[in-house]
Amino acid sequence: MAALLEVKNLGISFGGLRAVDDFEISIKKGQLYGLIGPNGAGKTTIFNLLTGVYKPSEGVISLEGNNITGLKTIEINKAGIARTFQNIRLFKDLSVLDNVKAGLHNHYKYSTLEGILRLPNYFKMEKAMNEKAMELLKVFELEGEADYLAANLPYGKQRKLEIARALATEPRLLLLDEPAAGMNPNETMELMDTIRFVRDNFDMTILLIEHDMKLVSGICEELTVLNFGRILSQGKTSRVLNDPQVITAYLGE
Amino acid sequence: MKKFKLGKNMKDNIITYGIVIIAYVIMQILVSTGHVSSLMQGLLVPLCVYVILAVSLNLTVGILGELSLGHAGFMCVGAFAGAFFSKCMKNVITFGLLRFVLAILIGALAAGIIGFLIGMPVLRLRGDYLAIVTLAFGEIIKNVINVLYIGKDSRGLHFSTKDSLSLGLEPEGDVIINGAQGITGTPKDSTFTIGVILIILTLIIVLNLIHSRDGRAIMSIRDNLIAAESIGINITKYKLMAFSISAALAGVAGVLYSHNLNSLMATPKNFGYNMSIMILVFVVLGGIGNIRGSIISAVVLTLLPELLRGLSNYRMLIYSIVLIVMMLFNWSPKLIDLRKRYSLKRLLKRTREVQ
Ligand SMILES: Nc1ncnc2c1ncn2[C@@H]1O[C@H](COP(=O)(O)OP(=O)(O)OP(=O)(O)O)[C@@H](O)[C@H]1O
Numbered sequence: 378m379a380a381l382l383e384v385k386n387l388g389i390s391f392g393g394l395r396a397v398d399d400f401e402i403s404i405k406k407g408q409l410y411g412l413i414g415p416n417g418a419g420k421t422t423i424f425n426l427l428t429g430v431y432k433p434s435e436g437v438i439s440l441e442g443n444n445i446t447g448l449k450t451i452e453i454n455k456a457g458i459a460r461t462f463q464n465i466r467l468f469k470d471l472s473v474l475d476n477v478k479a480g481l482h483n484h485y486k487y488s489t490l491e492g493i494l495r496l497p498n499y500f501k502m503e504k505a506m507n508e509k510a511m512e513l514l515k516v517f518e519l520e521g522e523a524d525y526l527a528a529n530l531p532y533g534k535q536r537k538l539e540i541a542r543a544l545a546t547e548p549r550l551l552l553l554d555e556p557a558a559g560m561n562p563n564e565t566m567e568l569m570d571t572i573r574f575v576r577d578n579f580d581m582t583i584l585l586i587e588h589d590m591k592l593v594s595g596i597c598e599e600l601t602v603l604n605f606g607r608i609l610s611q612g613k614t615s616r617v618l619n620d621p622q623v624i625t626a627y628l629g630e
Numbered sequence: 631m632k633k634f635k636l637g638k639n640m641k642d643n644i645i646t647y648g649i650v651i652i653a654y655v656i657m658q659i660l661v662s663t664g665h666v667s668s669l670m671q672g673l674l675v676p677l678c679v680y681v682i683l684a685v686s687l688n689l690t691v692g693i694l695g696e697l698s699l700g701h702a703g704f705m706c707v708g709a710f711a712g713a714f715f716s717k718c719m720k721n722v723i724t725f726g727l728l729r730f731v732l733a734i735l736i737g738a739l740a741a742g743i744i745g746f747l748i749g750m751p752v753l754r755l756r757g758d759y760l761a762i763v764t765l766a767f768g769e770i771i772k773n774v775i776n777v778l779y780i781g782k783d784s785r786g787l788h789f790s791t792k793d794s795l796s797l798g799l800e801p802e803g804d805v806i807i808n809g810a811q812g813i814t815g816t817p818k819d820s821t822f823t824i825g826v827i828l829i830i831l832t833l834i835i836v837l838n839l840i841h842s843r844d845g846r847a848i849m850s851i852r853d854n855l856i857a858a859e860s861i862g863i864n865i866t867k868y869k870l871m872a873f874s875i876s877a878a879l880a881g882v883a884g885v886l887y888s889h890n891l892n893s894l895m896a897t898p899k900n901f902g903y904n905m906s907i908m909i910l911v912f913v914v915l916g917g918i919g920n921i922r923g924s925i926i927s928a929v930v931l932t933l934l935p936e937l938l939r940g941l942s943n944y945r946m947l948i949y950s951i952v953l954i955v956m957m958l959f960n961w962s963p964k965l966i967d968l969r970k971r972y973s974l975k976r977l978l979k980r981t982r983e984v985q
Pocket residue numbers: 391394396414415416417418419420421422423463
C-alpha cells in the first residue's frame with residue numbers, strides 16, 4: 378500500500394545554518410507517528426516545511442501520491458494537512474465556538490451577500506456549522522466553554538481547542554507540535570486517550586512532535602529521531618528507543 | 631446552547647439599532663417642538679456623516695486589524711463622485727430621491743474600487759504598510775481633485791488638468807468640476823432622516839458581515855495570520871474584502887456630506903489628514919472593534935464642542951477632559967473590570983436573584 382505521506386531528501390538552510398538535512402519519512406494511513414529529538418533539532422522546521430510556511434531548499438513532499446512541494450500554506454491545508462502550533466496560535470478574541478467554525482470555513486460555504494442580507498442559506502449553513510463545531514468540541518470536552526473567549530481558556534484546554542480547530546478543516550494528516558507541552562501528568566494521560574480516539578474515530582493519520590517520552594512510547598507506533606537536523610534513528614518505537622545512539626543523544630555524552 | 635449563542639449576537643445588535651432609532655426619534659421631537667438651535671440643526675447631517683465614517687473605519691481598524699490613516703480620502707472620492715453624478719443628472723433625473731440613491735451607489739462604488747486598487751498591492755505585504763500608503767493617498771487625492779476640470783456640453787464630457795477655459799466648452803456648456811473651486815450647485819438632497827437611514831444600512835452591512843462566515847475569516851486573520859493560513863483561509867481575499875467595504879462605506883458618508891453643501895471643495899480641512907485622524911480618534915476612544923462605541927464616541931465628540939460653546943474659555947479644557955475620561959473608561963483594565971462588575975445586566979441579574 379502506498380504511503381499517505383512520503384517525504385524524500387528534504388532540506389532547508391537558514392543562512393549558514395543547515396536546519397534540516399536529507400530528511401525522509403513515510404507514514405501510512407491511520408498511523409500514529411512520533412517525531413522526537415533534542416531542542417533545536419529541527420522538528421518544528423519540518424512541520425513548517427510540510428505545511429508550506431517555509432519553502433524547502435530541496436526535496437519532495439507527496440501526500441496521497443500528489444506532489445505538494447512548494448505549494449502555499451492554504452493550498453496544502455486544502456490538500457489535506459492541518460496542524461497545531463508549539464506556541465499556541467488561537468484566535469484569541471473569538472469565542473471557542475468561532476475558533477472551530479473558522480476551521481470549517483472551506484467546508485460550509487455561503488456568499489458574502491447571503492451573509493449580509495441574512496438569506497435562508499445563511500441560517501441553514503450557520504446551523505450546520507454550529508452543530509458540527511459543537512460535535513468537535515464535545516470530543517475535547519470543551520462544549521461547556523463554547524461561548525468563552527479562546528484567550529480565557531486554561532492552557533491545557535487551549536491546546537485541545539487548537540486540535541479541534543485543525544480537525545475542523547477535515548485533514549487527511551494531522552500534525553501536532555508538542556500537544557502535551559505545559560500539561561500536568563493527568564492532563565497528558567487524558568490527551569493520549571483523546572489522540573487515540575481521534576485517530577480511530579476520524580480515520581486520521583497523525584504525526585506528532587513530543588518531548589514527553591511517556592506519551593511518545595505510549596501511543597506512537599513508529600518514531601523518527603532527529604538530531605542537529607539529521608535523522609539519527611527511524612523505525613518501530615520500541616527498537617528506536619533502545620537504539621544506543623538515541624540514548625546517547627538524549628542523555629548527552 | 632446554539633440558539634442562545636445566535637440570540638446573544640442578535641440581542642447585542644438590536645440594542646445598537648435601538649440606540650440609533652431612539653436618538654433619532656428624540657431629536658425629531660426636539661426639532662419639531664423648537665428646542666434645537668438652528669446651529670445645532672445644521673450639525674445633524676454632519677453627525678450622521680461622522681457616525682458612518684467611524685463605523686466604517688472600525689471595520690478596517692478593529693475587525694481587520696489594519697491601520698488606515700486616509701479614511702477621509704475615501705470619503706473625498708465618494709463626495710466628488712456622488713456630487714459629480716448628481717450635478718450631471720440634475721436636469722435628467724428630476725425625481726430627487728432616485729437621483730440621490732443612485733449618487734450614493736456611485737459614490738460607494740467609486741470609493742470601493744479605489745480602496746480595492748490601493749489594497750491590492752499593499753495588503754499582500756506583511757507589515758504595517760497600509761498606514762503609510764493610505765496616509766499618502768489621502769493627501770494625494772485632494773491635490774488630484776484640485777487640478778481636475780471637467781465640463782459637459784452637447785458633445786459630451788471634457789477633461790482638463792489646466793483650467794476651465796481649456797475645456798473648450800460650447801457657450802451653453804457647464805463646468806462641473808472646476809479645479810480648486812470644486813463642485814458648486816450640488817442638489818441639497820441630504821437630510822437628517824436619510825442620514826439616519828444610511829447609518830442603519832451601514833450598521834446592517836457591518837454587523838451582519840462581522841457575524842458571518844466572512845467576518846469570522848476576517849477576524850481570524852486579525853487575531854493570528856499564520857493560524858488563519860494554516861486552516862485554509864485566503865488572507866489577501868478577506869483583507870481586501872474588509873478594506874474595500876470599509877472604503878465604500880466611507881464613500882457613502884462622502885456622498886451624504888457633499889449633498890449637504892452648496893459648494894464642495896477638497897481642502898485640507900474637510901478631507902485632510904486631520905479629518906482622518908479625527909475619525910481614528912472616534913474609533914479608538916469608542917473602543918477598537920466596538921461598533922456601538924464608535925457611534926457613541928462620534929456623536930459625543932462632535933456635539934460636545936458645540937454644547938460647550940457657552941463656556942467659551944473652558945471649552946477646550948472640558949473637551950480634553952472628556953477625551954481622557956473616555957479613553958480611561960474604554961481602555962484601563964481596572965475600569966473595564968469595574969464596568970463589568972457593575973454592568974446593567976449584572977445588576978439586573980442580581981436583583982432578580984434577590985427576589
Ligand atoms: N526562520 C528561521 N530562521 C533562522 N533560523 C531558524 C528559523 N527557524 C528555525 N531556525 C533554526 O533552526 C533550528 C531548528 O529549529 P526548530 O524550531 O525546528 O527546532 P525544534 O526541534 O522544534 O526545537 P524545540 O524542541 O525547541 O521546539 C534552530 O537552530 C533554529 O534556531
